[in-house]
Structures are given as C-alpha cells and as structure tokens.
Amino acid sequence: MSTQVEFWFDASCPWTWITSRWLVEVAEARDLDIQWKPFSLAVLNEDKDIPENYREHVEEGRMGAQVAAGVAAEEGNETLGRFYETLGRLYHSEGRVNDPIAISEALTASGAAADIMDRFADFEDAVAESTHAGLELVGDEVGVPIIAIDGVAFFGPVISPAPHGEDALRLWDGCLALAHTPGFFELKRSRDVGPIFD
Numbered sequence: 001m002s003t004q005v006e007f008w009f010d011a012s013c014p015w016t017w018i019t020s021r022w023l024v025e026v027a028e029a030r031d032l033d034i035q036w037k038p039f040s041l042a043v044l045n046e047d048k049d050i051p052e053n054y055r056e057h058v059e060e061g062r063m064g065a066q067v068a069a070g071v072a073a074e075e076g077n078e079t080l081g082r083f084y085e086t087l088g089r090l091y092h093s094e095g096r097v098n099d100p101i102a103i104s105e106a107l108t109a110s111g112a113a114a115d116i117m118d119r120f121a122d123f124e125d126a127v128a129e130s131t132h133a134g135l136e137l138v139g140d141e142v143g144v145p146i147i148a149i150d151g152v153a154f155f156g157p158v159i160s161p162a163p164h165g166e167d168a169l170r171l172w173d174g175c176l177a178l179a180h181t182p183g184f185f186e187l188k189r190s191r192d193v194g195p196i197f198d
Helices: 013-032 050-060 062-075 077-093 100-110 120-138 165-179
Strands: 001-008 032-038 146-149 152-155
Touching: 001 013, 001 120, 013 032, 013 077, 013 165, 032 062, 032 077, 032 120, 050 062, 050 146, 062 077, 062 100, 062 120, 077 100, 120 152, 146 165, 152 165
Parallel strands: 001 032
Antiparallel strands: 001 146, 146 152
C-alpha cells in the first residue's frame, strides 16, 4: 500500500524544484503517493521586511502559484503533478521563471483547462489557504519545500544537486529519522553552491 506524502511547492523556487525531483525518484523506489500542494512565497512574505528585489521575484511568482491552485481545485492531483513537472522544467531548465507564456504552455501540456490562466485571480484565496495549511504544520519561519508524511512535517531538504539512487534513499531515511525525533527542530549550514539542475 502506498504511503501518502504531501509536498508544498512554489514553482518559482529553484530549490523546491530540485527537492521535488529527488522526491519523485524516492517515490518510485519507496511506493510513495505524492500529494502536490500549491504554495505562494508572495503570500508567505506579505507582511515581512524583505529585500525589494526578492519581493519583486515573489510577486512575479504569484500568478504561477494561483494557477497551480486552480489546477489543484479543478483538475486534481495527477494533473497538478504534470503541470508542476512541466512548469518547473520550463522555469528552471529553460530559464523562463515566472514567464506567463510558460505557465500557459504547462497548462496545455498537463491537459488542464487553458482558461485557468485567464481566471488565475479567482484562486487567490485557495493558494493562501494551501500556503497556510503547510505553514501550520511547520511554523512560519520557513518557506518551501515542505514535506508531510504520517502527521510529521518538515521544511526541506534544500539540496543542490539532488542525489540519486541509494544516496537519494539514504537522504530520505535521514529526513524521516530527524522528523520523527521528539524535540528536533533544526539542522542547517550555509549554502556554498547555487541551484544545480540535473
């Protein structure tokens, strides 16, 4: 029987994209059923004092997050997974982050209704609710990715590049071990590389 894993994503975040590709590989080996959950970094940062260039970036990502919420509401999880897979590739592998045309192309490629793009503003509340649902599990001092399994949720892992094969499974096992350890809250070190997509 598959284990359900919830994964919150903002498609504009390159770190989340890398983590999602790792999780998809782990899911195949460990029979995980990934439930994709839209998240908006713009919603997360609405009342925060952040650098202006970062605010511009997250605001530009608002449309993609709202479209993802529309796909979730109207098309379901499988289509949302296809939408994110295509949009993440267009955003990060092809360098088209927050490009509205890329969002439209991802809708078409995933088989979702094209008019969700025209109605993206209708899903503002839905993406806010999904964002807050993820944050309720881990607290508001994090962003994405957020992963939840068996009632236990954690932020991360933030990795670059994503490990593969046995290394990918070891990382998953380590994350679960930490997440299930009472009293464990944080493990972190400074990044010394940028996002590496492979």
